[in-house]
Amino acid sequence: MSSFPAPGLVWRRVTRRLRRAAVQAGYRIVLRNPLWDGTSVPAPRPRYLPSTFPSPTTGRSCETAALHLAVVGDSSALTVGVHRGEHTVSTVLATALADALGCPIDLTLTARAGATTTSLPRQLRTLTGTTPGVAIVQIGGNDVFAPVRLSRTAEQLACHVRDLRTAGWQVVVTACPDIGAAPAVRRFARLVGTKRSRRLAALQTAAALRAGASVVSLTAPEFRTDPDGLYCPDRFHPSPAGYRLFQQRALPAVLHAAHTHHAPGGSADLVLHADQHRCWITLSEAQRQVHHTPGATFYPHPSLNGALLVHHHPGHLIPLAAPRTSSTARTMTTTAR
Numbered sequence: 001m002s003s004f005p006a007p008g009l010v011w012r013r014v015t016r017r018l019r020r021a022a023v024q025a026g027y028r029i030v031l032r033n034p035l036w037d038g039t040s041v042p043a044p045r046p047r048y049l050p051s052t053f054p055s056p057t058t059g060r061s062c063e064t065a066a067l068h069l070a071v072v073g074d075s076s077a078l079t080v081g082v083h084r085g086e087h088t089v090s091t092v093l094a095t096a097l098a099d100a101l102g103c104p105i106d107l108t109l110t111a112r113a114g115a116t117t118t119s120l121p122r123q124l125r126t127l128t129g130t131t132p133g134v135a136i137v138q139i140g141g142n143d144v145f146a147p148v149r150l151s152r153t154a155e156q157l158a159c160h161v162r163d164l165r166t167a168g169w170q171v172v173v174t175a176c177p178d179i180g181a182a183p184a185v186r187r188f189a190r191l192v193g194t195k196r197s198r199r200l201a202a203l204q205t206a207a208a209l210r211a212g213a214s215v216v217s218l219t220a221p222e223f224r225t226d227p228d229g230l231y232c233p234d235r236f237h238p239s240p241a242g243y244r245l246f247q248q249r250a251l252p253a254v255l256h257a258a259h260t261h262h263a264p265g266g267s268a269d270l271v272l273h274a275d276q277h278r279c280w281i282t283l284s285e286a287q288r289q290v291h292h293t294p295g296a297t298f299y300p301h302p303s304l305n306g307a308l309l310v311h312h313h314p315g316h317l318i319p320l321a322a323p324r325t326s327s328t329a330r331t332m333t334t335t336a337r
Helices: 007-030 089-101 117-127 150-166 187-211 240-261 283-289
Strands: 067-073 105-109 134-138 170-174 214-216 279-281 297-302 308-313
Touching: 007 187, 067 089, 067 117, 067 240, 089 105, 089 134, 089 240, 117 150, 134 150, 134 240, 150 170, 150 187, 170 187, 170 240, 187 214, 187 283, 187 297, 187 308, 214 240, 240 297, 279 283, 283 308
Parallel strands: 067 105, 067 134, 134 170, 170 214
Antiparallel strands: 214 297, 279 308, 297 308
């Protein structure tokens, strides 16, 4: 029996390395300085408990089933730019979900720094065979300066969302933020970065909604008005304050997805959005609103005639509780899977 890998596996490895090299080459051209690689980002815990969860010392257990949260994507999902675990996207969302639902949250983090939409299948294979729950997908930043067709990138995202939905996941997609706003981007590339970011966000919105995912706008003018406060020292990735802004905007959609998938007793009365701010819009209008309305959230809803209508919630922030430090966080050290 030959010890050489199958030709298909070799080809996938070669193409993956070529894509990574293309992204890195593009960034060397358009960036002023090297970027943080994410090695300093603390790894999250496998399970998070609500703050009211019975203490393990009491010997009591919670009868409510755990919800599985998967965080998929690139450095923005990994939270490159922070050094404390309680500031990471995965920990903040898992903690907020645990407190809102009153049940344990089993967390899987597959995000990788430098990931592109094309490389997502490698992350999604990690979720194969796990219990479905809520998946948040933050991807697109590395596609902006990569030599790829953005329409093709959006089509790939739709395929990934459909695969997750078929497997039983509720999916939330965060649309590509304005990469051109980062101070680390050279002046000549900023306009291109902004235009491609907006185009990709619009294409992602249409593709993800058609595939059955909710979409959150990460448009944030604050990053242009307060770059010193919202970017980390590499001037490209957000700071803890910048990520907190993103987390506040994503949380309503993540909570909505969690309630749709898993609603323990007493949690169904949680109001996510004020009724007076709801409206129905077309898919093309959602594409326009995604980079005109900061924090807007879009939910797909098929109409009786088969057309796709979009339930639109303008920018709405849910205040986040103060981050739990490692000494106060209520967690379980055993992995559920």
